[in-house]
Structures are given as C-alpha cells and as structure tokens.
Amino acid sequence: MRRILPAVPVLLLLACGGGGGRSGLLEEARELKQAGHFSEALVLYREALTRDSAAYDRDAWLEYGDTALLAYGAERNRSVRQQTLEVLTALQSDSTLRGGVRLSEMWRRLAWEMIRDRDSLQAFAALESSLVSADMLQVFEEEWLFRGVYASRHLPLVAGLTDSLSMTPGGDELLRSYAERHLVELSRIPLMRTDLRGQVLLAQAFLLPFTDRRTEELEVLTELDRMGGMYPALRERRMRLLLDGASEDIRLGRSALAREKLLEVWDSNFATDRVEAALMLGVMAEESGRPEEALGWYRSACNASPGLGSPAAAEAAARRDSLLFMQT
Structure with missing residues (x-):
C-alpha cells in the first residue's frame, strides 16, 4: 500500500488543473521524488513537461530523466523503461547536452538497468549512445567488457550485416572492421582488472578469427588455455593455429x-x-x-x-x- 497511496493526490492534482500550473506540478513531482515515490513523480513530470504549451526547460527535463531512471531501477517496469528511453532520446536532441558527461552517464545507467533486465541488445545500444561523450572512454571498464562479449557472440547483428552482404568480400570487411573496433575497446580494460581477464580473453578469442591477426589469436588462446576451462572448439582452433604456425616456421627455416x-x-x-x-x-x-x-x-x-x-x-x-x- 505504501507505493499506491501517493497516486491518489497525484490524480486529484491532475484532475484539478495541476495545482498552480506547470510550476506546481514540478514542485509536487520534486517532493514525491524526494520521498522516494519515483513512479508517481514521473506522472507529474510527464504532465508538466510534455503538454503542448510547455516551453523547453533543460534542467527540468534532466530531473525528469533522472526520476525515470530511478523509477525503472525500483520497479523493473517495461513501460517505465520505454518512458525513460523516450526522455533520454529527447534530451539527446539538445545540442548543449549532446556529447556531455551528464547525459552520457544517464545512458550508461539505463544500459546497466537493461542488463539487469537481460535485454542485452538494448543495453548495447544504450552504451553506444553513452560513448558520444569522449570522457566516458576513461570511465568504462565493465562496459567495454559487456560490449566486447556481446559483439563477440553477435557480430553480424552488431555490424548490421544484411543478407545481401553475407558471405561476400564486402561483408567480410564489414565484420573485420567491427571486430577490430571491439578488440580496441577490450584492450582499454586495465590489466590490473584480473577479475575480468578470463572474460576479456574469451571475447578476444571469438573476435580475432574475423581479423588476420593469427599470431595474436594464438597468444590469446594459449593464455586462455593455461587459465583452464577453455571450450573444446577453441582448444582445437588453437591446435590448427599451431599447425599453421609450424608450417610457417618450417618455410622460414625455424625448425626448432x-x-x-x-x-x-x-x-x-x-x-x-x-x-x-x-x-x-x-x-x-x-x-x-x-x-x-x-x-x-x-x-x-x-x-x-x-x-x-x-x-x-x-x-x-x-x-x-x-x-x-x-x-x-
């Protein structure tokens, strides 16, 4: 009942014309947000900021976005998530916010909520929006890993590979360029994050076959194999790379x-x-x-x-x- 009762004054406020207009709605929304009633506050923010006569107020819209993120995190509600996505998309059109840390951080928060909801594709896209800010490059760690792992399993989807390009030189080049991009992102994860090392190597192992970096691929698979628990298919891939490497060594006279x-x-x-x-x-x-x-x-x-x-x-x-x- 604690989450339902605040909705009654919200409905009364809306029915009575907003309790002093837009400023009254925003004030009531802020009070509800402060009290932890995020979904109820969201109703008032939406009413105050999306009505036809409402002038654009950047700070109020940022409050709206923050409240939407809090509501989504508290309730794991799909409709709230969609509303949050709409708010951040609207904020993205503000040239004063686009590329800034604050909006990028909001996209990042949305991505992690989506990850908790097991919606990896939408989370991947949200992190893409977060990367509009160059400052986020210094902040991401687990985010690079998530993007790399997701791309390593779904590279054609991430690259937007169409059926007409599949199995063509153009399609192969597209996949190679996206694989290279995510390998660069994975390389940004500090080596001191040893807790992430195994997952980083595994993602690299799935991405490197799309490139021509066979020596690096063999090094990655060797390190992964020494850590234990490598998939049989990857272990066999390593054997094939060893055979190819041996053939090259023989050709160059490196018999040992x-x-x-x-x-x-x-x-x-x-x-x-x-x-x-x-x-x-x-x-x-x-x-x-x-x-x-x-x-x-x-x-x-x-x-x-x-x-x-x-x-x-x-x-x-x-x-x-x-x-x-x-x-x-």
Missing part, C-alpha cells in the same frame, strides 16, 4: 620452433591434428637425413587414428611404406 609447436599438437586429444603433426615431424626428420626417426613418426601417425581417411593419414601411410621398402 616448428618442432616445439608440433610436439604440443601431438600431445593433444585431437586425432586429425595429431596425425598431421606426426606427419610433419616425420617429413622434417626425413629431410634432415634421419630416416629411422621419420619412420617412427609415420608409424605414429598411422597408429594415432586407425582408419582415418584424411589426406595426412594417407600421406603418412605412403611415406611409411616407402621407407620400409627402401630398408628391404
């Missing part, structure tokens, strides 16, 4: 680095990758004049996953048979 990467893949649980690693180790040994070691690796490749019909398995079997024939 290549061997280190290949041995790590061989110690993994992914059969196809293990076969490929063993084959590459065997080829390295054979080309270095160590046929017995090469034969051992080819046999290991064949035994790692009997019946595997991959090209690497077939090549390992052929090379094994060739070396055995040469020994007879």
Whole structure:
C-alpha cells in the first residue's frame, strides 16, 4: 500500500488543473521524488513537461530523466523503461547536452538497468549512445567488457550485416572492421582488472578469427588455455593455429620452433591434428637425413587414428611404406 497511496493526490492534482500550473506540478513531482515515490513523480513530470504549451526547460527535463531512471531501477517496469528511453532520446536532441558527461552517464545507467533486465541488445545500444561523450572512454571498464562479449557472440547483428552482404568480400570487411573496433575497446580494460581477464580473453578469442591477426589469436588462446576451462572448439582452433604456425616456421627455416609447436599438437586429444603433426615431424626428420626417426613418426601417425581417411593419414601411410621398402 505504501507505493499506491501517493497516486491518489497525484490524480486529484491532475484532475484539478495541476495545482498552480506547470510550476506546481514540478514542485509536487520534486517532493514525491524526494520521498522516494519515483513512479508517481514521473506522472507529474510527464504532465508538466510534455503538454503542448510547455516551453523547453533543460534542467527540468534532466530531473525528469533522472526520476525515470530511478523509477525503472525500483520497479523493473517495461513501460517505465520505454518512458525513460523516450526522455533520454529527447534530451539527446539538445545540442548543449549532446556529447556531455551528464547525459552520457544517464545512458550508461539505463544500459546497466537493461542488463539487469537481460535485454542485452538494448543495453548495447544504450552504451553506444553513452560513448558520444569522449570522457566516458576513461570511465568504462565493465562496459567495454559487456560490449566486447556481446559483439563477440553477435557480430553480424552488431555490424548490421544484411543478407545481401553475407558471405561476400564486402561483408567480410564489414565484420573485420567491427571486430577490430571491439578488440580496441577490450584492450582499454586495465590489466590490473584480473577479475575480468578470463572474460576479456574469451571475447578476444571469438573476435580475432574475423581479423588476420593469427599470431595474436594464438597468444590469446594459449593464455586462455593455461587459465583452464577453455571450450573444446577453441582448444582445437588453437591446435590448427599451431599447425599453421609450424608450417610457417618450417618455410622460414625455424625448425626448432616448428618442432616445439608440433610436439604440443601431438600431445593433444585431437586425432586429425595429431596425425598431421606426426606427419610433419616425420617429413622434417626425413629431410634432415634421419630416416629411422621419420619412420617412427609415420608409424605414429598411422597408429594415432586407425582408419582415418584424411589426406595426412594417407600421406603418412605412403611415406611409411616407402621407407620400409627402401630398408628391404
């Protein structure tokens, strides 16, 4: 009943013409807000500020926005949230407020209320509006993380990728540019925030494949793997990157680095990758004049996953048979 009773004088005040007009409505709204009756105050602010004859009063509209945020936080009401969104959108059209810290902070508060309401898409958009103020760049931390995590899971949606652009060079470039943007945002989170590090790395791991930064992606996945709890799909992705990196090391004559990467893949649980690693180790040994070691690796490749019909398995079997024939 405590939240319902104040509505009675509010209705009486409106029915009687506003208790002294606009100034009376605003005064009553401020008293209700001060008493913690935010929803009731919201009714009066709306009546005072949105009537046709009402002149624009920036300070009163800012009070209106603050009250709407308080009401939304107190009641988790969808209609109040919509009203809050409308108020902040109206304030956004004020050139004296646009880009300022005060309005940006209000958008930020709305975003966190939306996050508590599990409306990630709307929260993402609210934080986008908050970023109009350059000063917010120095304030955001968890906000960068939220945006990065959301973008890493819904990059086509965040980038506004249309069906006509999907799977085209133009679409790939659009996704790359948005991935780069959110990677920059994630990099702004201080390293001292160790409580956020795992989530930062995970978001980076999902964004980096949209770029051409394979070395950085491997570093991120390696750190994430050492922290434990990495998804099997990401761990396999790391194995593929190790194989690609080993191939590049071999091409550049860095055999020790290549061997280190290949041995790590061989110690993994992914059969196809293990076969490929063993084959590459065997080829390295054979080309270095160590046929017995090469034969051992080819046999290991064949035994790692009997019946595997991959090209690497077939090549390992052929090379094994060739070396055995040469020994007879």
